[in-house]
Amino acid sequence: MSLEVDITHPLAGFDLRVAFEAPGGVTALFGRSGAGKTTVINAIAGLLRPQAGRILLSGVPLFDAKARVNLPVHRRRLGYVFQDGRLFPHLSVRQNLTYGCRFAPRGEPGPGLDEVADLLGLGPLLDRRPGALSGGEKQRVAFGRALLARPGMLLMDEPLAALDAARKEEILPYLERLRDQSGLPILYVSHSVAEVARLATTVVVLEAGRVVRAGPAEQVLSDPAMVRQFGLREAGAVLPAHIARHHADGLTELAVSGGRLFLPEMDQPPGTRTRVRILAHDVIVADRAPEGLSALNILPGEVVALREGQGPGVVVQIRCGGDLLLARVTRRSAEALALAPGRRVYAVIKTVSIARTDVGAG
């Protein structure tokens, strides 16, 4: 399952020209408000006919301007979770949820109504109409509806934007399972770097209708050049890791190329490959091995590069084993520690700051 998009679509005052590939798993479309994310998804879903180009799903053209192919929307079988909900106002929540079931390919595996209603906390609302739902409830119904149609691919446009943290925490693991177990490819639009980092295998960054960066999530998210896109607070590195073992006190030990990391207990068995995201501002740099600290994760490494920002901060790139970590320190600290390329340092990472949200199976 892979999606290939290469389209051109000029609008008054906005010119869309994007080409990218989504090789399966979760592909995050990332970009500022007005960058063209919804427009791209609309084109893939068939709601917008691009002026030129083509869109292939697993090699099959959904749209090809040259070959005059333009598969009708309902034959594309793409589950679209709209940014603006679009629930059927005259149908109950239950009828909304099951609307697509009739057209789902027979025998296709997938969750049932009860399972979805449970996951999304819609049980007590099944007999209401959308007019009597809160904003977040609507968003959940829209998600469930797309899911129950057993689509060949999910297109999700900010599906969790109106949800509270607790509800997100319930849905995100479900999305991870979808990604890992069902192999359902997902195109995911979100402004939350944490969500993207957690879910995405591929990240495509849009800016004013152009793709400015696309690639595996680890690379794009760790790219210091992308700091502006993601915001300073979200800059960080994503490291491949595998689970070494589970400790009795509820910690899981992960092996990364530069050493060991301790983490709140994970579900997967030892040996599972995973990814760990370490935000630059969660890393403390020390010039000697620190002692008597609550932080359990201390990786030795070597400064590779220093990059000064506009503020009083400096981004330090540290090689720990085969991977690159990013750390944000003040210029004052950089001077105090005499940080310079080649200097041997220790990266101190609080265990608990590698939160559940920032870990995803690779």
Place this chain on the structure above:
Amino acid sequence: MSLEVDITHPLAGFDLRVAFEAPGGVTALFGRSGAGKTTVINAIAGLLRPQAGRILLSGVPLFDAKARVNLPVHRRRLGYVFQDGRLFPHLSVRQNLTYGCRFAPRGEPGPGLDEVADLLGLGPLLDRRPGALSGGEKQRVAFGRALLARPGMLLMDEPLAALDAARKEEILPYLERLRDQSGLPILYVSHSVAEVARLATTVVVLEAGRVVRAGPAEQVLSDPAMVRQFGLREAGAVLPAHIARHHADGLTELAVSGGRLFLPEMDQPPGTRTRVRILAHDVIVADRAPEGLSALNILPGEVVALREGQGPGVVVQIRCGGDLLLARVTRRSAEALALAPGRRVYAVIKTVSIARTDVGAG
């Protein structure tokens, strides 16, 4: 300017009974999806007539079931930024923005169209119609429209949910200035604890139509009992502080009761009172004064209490000066450091982790 709400409104399957006071400044309405936030705001705006109770703004009743007072919507002069946008589809962005200007009280100070368009990045869109806007663009127009009507109070229902981090970073300081300079009271619904912590002077937590906690933001946000509401990652303490001085290398030195904190440069002059939010998972605990660390902020303190969670983590309450800090450490570290009430420790906080978003004027 203070808002007093005390209303009852039973709906089929949902029973709203809330009473709270918003003493001016920014009051955050916080609660899970479906908790009743929008319903409360609708009642205040006059779009919903509660079954019983009363709503007073600066002592003047907007609604009083007993006294049969129910001020019509347009006389309440409350700028409502709707969760669902509600732009006028037949008017251009410019006309949408200026719709309320005609009714603004003459001579009322406030930003002009150009200023608002600039702030919200709507300049190039002024002649478009809402149908040709992206989700985030719509949300910005809705915000600008409410602002330009020069309301006596702003009601904002998840106004930044569809916006990217960069755009939020532009709008949040503006909201802070609104709060601090114009004294415009704001009722603010958001699922983002970071936003709430930054903006709110008062926090009201709703659950299933009831107020479960209300009070000054520092207290509510630092309350370990509220961890479930805000999510584990967002637990932390809010400390009052004042600006001690600005350093030449771009750092600002803040005085808190327990010592000094260094922060990226702030705008305000020395002496300004402010607030600092320190997330529990950003605090490292050490049993001796650490050396050779990039972290500049090290506050000595004394363990007050330990609270074990479900996971492998322990929340440690530390008294630094007159304030209480929260730190999340693993059980393993707590044992290694022999943390117990009365133990003298050092709280290590990375300078840069006290991010701009987490500071607000008190």
Place this chain on the structure above:
Amino acid sequence: GTTTVFAAASLKTAMDDLAAAYKAQTGNDILASFAGSSSLARQIQQGAPAQIFISANPGWMDTLEGDGLLAESSRTDLLLNSIVLIAGPGAAADLSVAISPDLDLAGTLADGRLAMALVDAVPAGIYGKAALSSLGLWDSVAGKVAQADNVRAALRLVGAGEAPLGIVYATDAAADDQVRVLDTFPADSHPAIIYPAAILKDGDGEETRAAFTFLTSEASREIFRRHGFGIAGE
């Protein structure tokens, strides 16, 4: 059996009585469809399931005859009528006029209207215009004529007092107590007002003939007379 008669609308009451008498006499039905003569004639042209046509307008009967739709030599002039000048509540209660070329009809009307049926289309209007013309009165009142789409509507304009005077059939005026007849137009002032009747070629048959004979029988004539009609040939 049932015989369908297409009859001018003004014959409704008379035809109802006739149908009852026919039923009593023969046990058969006469079913009458009433509409404007023009509508009926056109319908007959289009093959309407009618056996007998009684027209208020000889012109339409001529047309059907020309089209060869009438049964051979069945056409007969059935009824006569006359037109009268009437006054209603809109006119002075003591108004009395006699129709003659000297009549100052325009002056009598003052700024009121003279209600008539359409003077170029509906028989009562055509006869009325002819009569006024031959009396030399038409030109003076032409601009004051309010033309209704049928004679009953003209009668109603007078009855409601909207028009002080009107020209209608004697049969209509007699039955309406809102109006009074001022005078009858001399028979020689307009073409004879004749209601021709005929058997339709497509509907010809023994029973139709019987019904037609009944319509022209003395018993029927008595009924027509009772409703104010004159009998042609008397």
Place this chain on the structure above:
Amino acid sequence: MADWLGPEEWQAVALSLKVSLWAIVLSLPFGILTAYALARWSFPGKQVLNGIVHLPLILPPVVTGYLLLLTFGRRGPVGGLLDDWFGLVFAFRWTGAALAAAIMAFPLVVRAIRLAIEAVDPRLEQAAATLGAPRLWVFATVTLPLILPGVIAGAILGFAKAMGEFGATITFVSNIPGQTQTLPSAIYTFLQVPGGDASALRLVAVSVAVAMAALTVSEVLARRAAKRVSGA
């Protein structure tokens, strides 16, 4: 009340009801199709179709009736064919009255439904399509329920129009008691004779009562349909 009206008059009432109901049954499906085509499709001759739909409104009813007579009469081009092929005769039958009423009501039916269709948010239909629903299914399960208040409004307008239709009907199918004499024809007949006003008034009262009853029912139905949509 049974002896308040004579048997012939009862016949007229019954016939008018039958004719009006059939007129609506006849014009609703075509009305919905035409309204949809006018609202959503663009095709050559769209303006012409739109014009034809409005014709019965523009033409004096007598003209419409006459045109119907020429077209659907036994000797008319279409009337002959329908008779030969399907044994369907309109001329001088109650079926013709229903046809006339349907055609006269058609512009009203189409306009009401078209306005309703134009008010439907096409993004909802798109959403249904993304869920795998083919066009016709989308129409039946999304568009149609959403335009139901409009369809009801169209139906009731059409019904009222059909109950009151006179000119085209009497011109097309004449005024034969028990066969083509509808209420308005009967009223007309009474108005044509001296002393018939009282009888006419009685029939007018019946006509108004029937139409008001239909109107009230339709309002209730439409409100219910609208409530479903508003979703409260």
Place this chain on the structure above:
Amino acid sequence: MADWLGPEEWQAVALSLKVSLWAIVLSLPFGILTAYALARWSFPGKQVLNGIVHLPLILPPVVTGYLLLLTFGRRGPVGGLLDDWFGLVFAFRWTGAALAAAIMAFPLVVRAIRLAIEAVDPRLEQAAATLGAPRLWVFATVTLPLILPGVIAGAILGFAKAMGEFGATITFVSNIPGQTQTLPSAIYTFLQVPGGDASALRLVAVSVAVAMAALTVSEVLARRAAKRVSGA
């Protein structure tokens, strides 16, 4: 074409246009008000108002015309007052023809506008109110522009109806060439006499041409208004 029609016929064309335009000008404001009341307010007697609005559709036109005559005639209760107070006379004047056409068109105008109003999302009107706009202003700046396509549809339906209206008009104001002889009256006159079909046909053609032109213009206007709303 000038000598294709006689001067009297040209008069009829001009008069029909004048009458139809005035009928629309007359019925639109009342139509909008009535439609708004029926769509948005609830008040005692609402169903009765709704019924009265539909009456001209249900009643045979002749009856409507006669009722108008009794009410607005010189001797009618309202007609007399209007004459005394404003010098406004309807009987036998083109104004009466316009009144008759307006009343016959009224149910169509109201229905179209009402459907449009019911399709307006009240949340937009709420939004306008929160911005400080009083009700009437909200109506003028939000509701009215949003229902514009419906208002145009109502106006064109009404115009078409007015162009075709015959029965009520001739009953109320009769047929006075140059004053109340509208196109349909003229057409009717020709149809009554043997051999008048050709002349009638000419007038029908004129009537259809005028109405089609109006229809096309209205479609363009309505599409423009709808486009504004869809916002693309």
